[in-house]
Amino acid sequence: MKIIRIILNVIVIVFAAYVLFIEDFTLMPYVMLTMGIFMLVAGFEKIQKDRKEFWGYMFVIVSIFIFFVSAQGFIVNA
Template identity: 55%
Template sequence: MKIVRIILAIIVLALSAYQLITWNFELMPYSMLFLGAIMLVTGLAELQKDRKGFSGYMGIVVSSFLFFVSILGFLMNYHEN
């Protein structure tokens, strides 16, 4: 799980840096999608450690919200083109 989190973090960092440097925010839904994946993996890792506290469930809730926002971003970009 740690390797997956690191790979996803590198992807999000690269996409975010590209967007900040070029001021081209068309890739924002992809950033949100990968950020949601990071939050999902983090929440599941917390639940696997038998820490059934607030952080594991909150990670999954935040992940579902980010997936929802990402899907809306994909649909809005598709509609504009």
């Protein structure tokens, strides 16, 4: 789980840096989608470590919101 989280973290950073430097914001939904996947994996990792941890559940809730925003971005850019 930790390796997947690190790989997703690198992908999110590369995507975000590319969008910022090129200033092509049509790729922003992809950045948000990978960020949502990263937050979901990080949340599940925190929940597995400690069953009563608040931040694990918060990461999962935030990732669901990010998926919603990403889906809206895909619809608007279509």
